[in-house]
Amino acid sequence: MKWSEIYLKTLKEKPAGASIPSHILLLRAGYISNTSQGIYLYNSLFLRSIQKFEKIVREELERQSAREILMPMVQTKKLWQKTGRWNKFEGLLLKMKGRTGAELCLGPTHEEIIIEFVQSGLNSWKDMPLNLYQIQTKYRDEIRPRFGLMRAREFIMKDAYSFDTSKQTALENYKKMFQAYQNIFNRLGVQFVVAKADSGAIGGSHSEEFHILAKKGEDELLVCDNFSANVEICPRQEPSKSSAPTPKAIEEFATPNIKTIQELAQFLNGSAKDLVKILFFISQGDSQKANSKDKVFAVLCMGDDEINPLKIKQNLGLKELPLLAKDKTIKEVSGANPGSCGPYKLKQNIPIYLDNYLKNKGNFITGANKDGFHFKNVNPNRDFKVSAYGDFCFAREGDLSPTSLALKKYRGIEVGHLFYLSDEYSKKMNLTYLDKQGKKHFVEMGCYGMGITRTLQAVIEQSHDDKGIIWPLSITPFAVYICLIDPDSPEVLKALDKLKTLLDQQHLDYFIDDRKERPGVKFKDADLIGLPLRIDLGVRDLKNNQIEICIRKNSFKEKLNLKELENKLPSYISNL
Ligand code: ATP
Numbered sequence: 027m028k029w030s031e032i033y034l035k036t037l038k039e040k041p042a043g044a045s046i047p048s049h050i051l052l053l054r055a056g057y058i059s060n061t062s063q064g065i066y067l068y069n070s071l072f073l074r075s076i077q078k079f080e081k082i083v084r085e086e087l088e089r090q091s092a093r094e095i096l097m098p099m100v101q102t103k104k105l106w107q108k109t110g111r112w113n114k115f116e117g118l119l120l121k122m123k124g125r126t127g128a129e130l131c132l133g134p135t136h137e138e139i140i141i142e143f144v145q146s147g148l149n150s151w152k153d154m155p156l157n158l159y160q161i162q163t164k165y166r167d168e169i170r171p172r173f174g175l176m177r178a179r180e181f182i183m184k185d186a187y188s189f190d191t192s193k194q195t196a197l198e199n200y201k202k203m204f205q206a207y208q209n210i211f212n213r214l215g216v217q218f219v220v221a222k223a224d225s226g227a228i229g230g231s232h233s234e235e236f237h238i239l240a241k242k243g244e245d246e247l248l249v250c251d252n253f254s255a256n257v258e259i260c261p262r263q264e265p266s267k268s269s270a271p272t273p274k275a276i277e278e279f280a281t282p283n284i285k286t287i288q289e290l291a292q293f294l295n296g297s298a299k300d301l302v303k304i305l306f307f308i309s310q311g312d313s314q315k316a317n318s319k320d321k322v323f324a325v326l327c328m329g330d331d332e333i334n335p336l337k338i339k340q341n342l343g344l345k346e347l348p349l350l351a352k353d354k355t356i357k358e359v360s361g362a363n364p365g366s367c368g369p370y371k372l373k374q375n376i377p378i379y380l381d382n383y384l385k386n387k388g389n390f391i392t393g394a395n396k397d398g399f400h401f402k403n404v405n406p407n408r409d410f411k412v413s414a415y416g417d418f419c420f421a422r423e424g425d426l427s428p429t430s431l432a433l434k435k436y437r438g439i440e441v442g443h444l445f446y447l448s449d450e451y452s453k454k455m456n457l458t459y460l461d462k463q464g465k466k467h468f469v470e471m472g473c474y475g476m477g478i479t480r481t482l483q484a485v486i487e488q489s490h491d492d493k494g495i496i497w498p499l500s501i502t503p504f505a506v507y508i509c510l511i512d513p514d515s516p517e518v519l520k521a522l523d524k525l526k527t528l529l530d531q532q533h534l535d536y537f538i539d540d541r542k543e544r545p546g547v548k549f550k551d552a553d554l555i556g557l558p559l560r561i562d563l564g565v566r567d568l569k570n571n572q573i574e575i576c577i578r579k580n581s582f583k584e585k586l587n588l589k590e591l592e593n594k595l596p597s598y599i600s601n602l
Pocket residue numbers: 135166168175176177178179181183226440441442443475476477478479480481
């Protein structure tokens with residue numbers, strides 16, 4: 027492929043609206059072009075990277091016996107109502123009306139349609155295990171599309187769906203997909219982390235995310251040698267046991283105009299970590315563990331910790347995320363405004379939960395449930411009843427993981443997500459099969475997403491420098507950038523023919539910069555576009571029977587003749 031054959035315009039300046047390096051570089055190198063909010067066009071070079079990545083994905087999935095299909099993008103309201111997601115899919119459904127008034131949407135994910143598909147023929151245990159995937163353009167009407175292909179409205183995703191007769195075989199399918207994902211990201215040659223994750227809108231009980239590590243990644247991950255999780259759900263181990271202090275007598279003291287934990291810490295010349303924070307929540311839906319009559323409940327934690335509503339939901343067995351109580355409710359329950367509330371002498375009897383980090387602690391300083399006053403020496407179980415202790419706060423760097431090692435913080439970009447769905451969807455859509463004895467059961471499912479276009483940008487976010495992109499060999503549009511310094515010279519064209527033969531023999535693809543531009547301009551563009559190896563052909567060097575190579579990732583340069591290049595190419599390539 028030659029530059030003159032494709033439409034490729036590079037930009038010198040940072041494009042407006044792009045803030046992270048990978049988005050800026052994709053636009054500057056002309057790989058993508060923005061057509062409307064969150065919607066992009068991919069140029070000929072970028073399409074090659076997409077196709078190379080898709081090839082790796084297909085090879086690794088097929089190796090695990092997943093088989094490719096292609097489902098429609100346009101789906102009906104009727105179908106989406108079967109799972110109750112027509113109104114629930116986080117507002118991301120792009121809805122439209124057809125000619126006859128039928129309500130339709132663009133597929134943001136394909137559980138509904140694939141279940142309907144297999145339902146038409148899947149009768150018996152003999153049809154499973156089954157794992158079907160597709161690579162397709164998805165549309166999600168993201169509220170705040172941003173960072174280019176990272177959070178786009180239209181993007182390419184690989185999605186796979188597995189069907190099994192038992193939990194055991196469903197988890198075997200899950201494991202195979204996990205292995206496929208590991209192989210894919212290893213083949214890409216990027217640094218990645220697998221993190222335990224929340225199941226989100228997809229539902230299900232078990233889920234893991236693959237993240238490409240990058241400083242500007244949207245997700246925070248907490249990682250130790252043998253455990254890693256998204257901070258959204260990361261559990262933390264209780265601190266080592268200490269004996270509780272001897273409870274002292276309660277004292278009330280004035281704290282005029284103190285509203286926040288920081289203000290209280292300053293007022294007491296102490297630090298927030300020595301104080302105790304209380305938050306009031308309203309549970310939506312019933313709780314298995316909490317008394318369902320008690321809609322309002324309180325959670326106490328260390329003053330410098332942050333309460334995580336998702337963990338409250340998980341650890342109290344709530345159906346929905348609890349909501350923070352409004353000031354009016356807080357006043358009704360406690361008798362005071364936020365800032366002066368505490369667990370002792372509440373006006374109403376509500377369940378009080380304590381974060382594990384408060385275990386074996388006492389003599390708390392807490393609000394007195396009277397505006398402008400606090401108590402000293404409030405003690406759990408002496409002064410108020412503890413409904414339960416639990417893991418209710420965000421884990422932080424340095425906290426212990428469930429495997430007792432200190433967690434370290436990283437930032438990542440979620441590129442893949444695996445879910446074990448159990449029978450959640452098959453129940454909703456009545457997907458059943460008959461076992462060997464002719465007995466009916468719900469099918470066990472898994473679903474597995476991977477952002478194709480997001481992954482490509484995430485790779486760039488991890489692999490670039492001031493000058494441009496540094497593609498790994500696995501998904502570079504071309505391995506070699508041939509720079510014709512004197513594109514009209516017969517000597518150069520003759521050398522080009524020989525070089526092409528050599529590269530063809532070594533199965534290396536190449537992109538030829540045949541523009542009539544100054545060498546400086548071409549070198550800058552070559553760095554920006556970021557192919558791993560550049561080979562320059564110029565009259566001056568060719569007179570000395572030499573060509574120059576430049577390795578993008580470390581700027582290593584060498585002049586050598588064609589024979590020497592032939593010998594050295596394999597070692598250059600293996601180090602790219
Ligand atoms: P996120 O948490 O980033 O919103 P998600 O959990 O909603 O993503 P999934 O439903 O798990 O996403 O989709 C599978 C994969 O599709 C994700 O891991 C991600 O790589 C990709 N993806 C999801 N939303 C987008 C988007 N708006 N733009 C680009 N890729 C996306």
